[in-house]
Amino acid sequence: MNSRRILWGALGAVVFVAVIGGAWIVSLPTAPSVAAPPAIAQDERDATIAALKPPKRQRPLIAIIGINDATETTDYLMPYGILKRADVADVVTLATRPGPMTLFPALKVEPHATVAAFDARHPDGADYVIVPAMSRDDDPEALQWIRNQSAKKAIIIGVCAGAKVVGDAGLLHGKRATTHWYSIKELRGKHPMMRYVEDRRLVVDDGVVTTTGITASMPMSLTLIEAIAGRDKARAVGRDIGLADWDARHESDEFKFTRPFAMTAIGNTAAFWAHERLGIELKEGVDEVSLALVTDAWSRTYRSQAVTFASTAGALQSRNGIRILPDKVATNWPAARLLPAIDNAKPADALDSTLGGIAARYGTRTTDFVAMQLEYPRHRSTQ
Template identity: 50%
Template sequence: MTRSRMLYAVIALALLALAGFGVWMASLPGTPSALTATPVPQAEVDALLTTLKPRRARPVIAVPGLNAGTETTDYLLPASILRRADVAEVRLLAAAPGPVQLYPALRVQPDATFAGFDAAYPGGADYVIVPAMRVDDDPAILDWLRQQARKGATIIGVCAGAKVVAAAGLLNGRRATTHWYYLDTLLSRSPTIQYVPDRRMVADRGVVTTTGITASVPTALAMVQAIAGSGRADALARELGVLPWDARHASGAFQLTRPFATTVLKNRLSLWRRESLGLRLTPGMDELALAFAADIWSRTYLSRVQSYAKTTDPVPTRGGIRVIPDLAAPDWPQQSRITLPKGPPLQALDLALEAVLARYDKATADIVAMQLEYPRWDSDLLSR
């Protein structure tokens, strides 16, 4: 083949690929209509709380992580909320020694490895909260989950952590849910699962699964209610700035849409707009606000979050989580610095989305909220 013919062949293939991509984009739905989540029947709420009842007066909660990649808020939020409630012993774990690299941002030093936890708690945990991980079928993770289930632990798959729970064989024949983006993957890999829409949490025979990232908040509060009563859970929800926090959900509002795909593609291609944002780590900082800020700004496809402190030594948060700075730096340029807000920590979620809207645009704030599967975000109201 001559060089000119080869060039024509490459151009032809590129045009065919673009045409196919255009057809795929055109096949996607537009923006979903506004949907109202309907209340969950009381019998279902009672069944969820029964599933979440602990075996001990002060239960033990384990949050396992894959060292090479675990989702930021899935790993940090449940542990933070449950430690704040002071109703259980909460341990952040890793499959192997060393830090856990979170994605899309932050790195933390866990409390123990699986082996260390097993030595300290040979009877196992009361609950195991499973975050989303870069790899769904890591053998060490799956073996440890099966062991904990056999010891009687309630297994809670947060967000795409449901895929990890399914890979361990613990969702076979059960009712379940997961993050909207991974639902088809979950069901194709585990076809015996019965998908339950319009619920942020679904319980079935000792296993609980949730929808997207922000569902870890009501799930942790439901655990507090099951352990210490509704009064403690409601008081904590007010302290955090989370109302309401029940299991109702409008699943149809979250899907892969044409505006979502278009904005992600546009932002990915906007190389000239890319920026690094600094997030300062300080002792005693609120890890809830920290996790939301790091996660939200890292999901714009325009910004990269880097944590910094005076040294690279781990920095302890309010809840005793040791966050390892990405770099040692005395400061960061003001215009590229992320500031954590004061007040109830969960307000950081809305405030960070509003800041994304102001810094970039409405479409970018919307794709972040869609990734978080956050039902309370309405940028149309905020931008009027």
């Protein structure tokens, strides 16, 4: 289940507890610890890169799978956009069924193919399969396809709460793994033989890769590019997306359910009269990574929903070949509720700018609330 849907489900319980007694809220920590994580040892870095080398093809084939109903927006689009701009692999987006995909919490896209069509064209399977968070962890068709790809020796990469899907496919037994901070307890409970690894944004173990929360797919994608094409290529792509430095460093204690987090969820939800739909114009050639990050972040405030609009109902093609369907047909949007154009902003810069915009509109607590959901380190040098 998508991390925001998990949080929405938990919100009812939070509100109930808040109403009948505030003791639980008061017992929550007031703030997570924030400390610069230690550097990754060179031998660990080398082992990670070695374990991610392409298993089959010199130019690898990477498949990103989702279900048509509510696959997580940034988990699905960010690895695609980053890997496509590197041009070191063939990258395709897949859905379990024909038709468009409604991503969550924002955007609607047309995948390149169904899993059945992919199998017909590539009976030997992919080199890498990226598994985003999905609205359900136990979709039978998705699970069977992931198992089949693993049996064909594809490296399976569970992004964020996609680790739960990988776990339900039976691939985490005895493996070292991580996931979105909110899903750690659930994942460990369902898969007791899995060994959780803290303080790492990326964990690789015998053909299975897992990451922490949503924005971890940025360093994951760059690490994969390094494994395929070398450090210099990965650095060039990193600069292109606004991430000059990255590795697997992570401060797990920075991300947890805190009192301000709970109170922001309650307060922003309760202020229903102030909820708003914020428009962003969908343009041909838009950077799909920046668009995903911007719409995802604005749709996690519990005060706003990002909505794309265009003058026609037809799909528009992104910078790297994703066909995106507008939510609304319109030639303009009320200025007070119009989000800034993305233009040529680098994805990491677009996210930082969006968090600044959220702070200006709703306050810094809401910015922290969104960054916590995205599991976004506020230290750019350790992303």
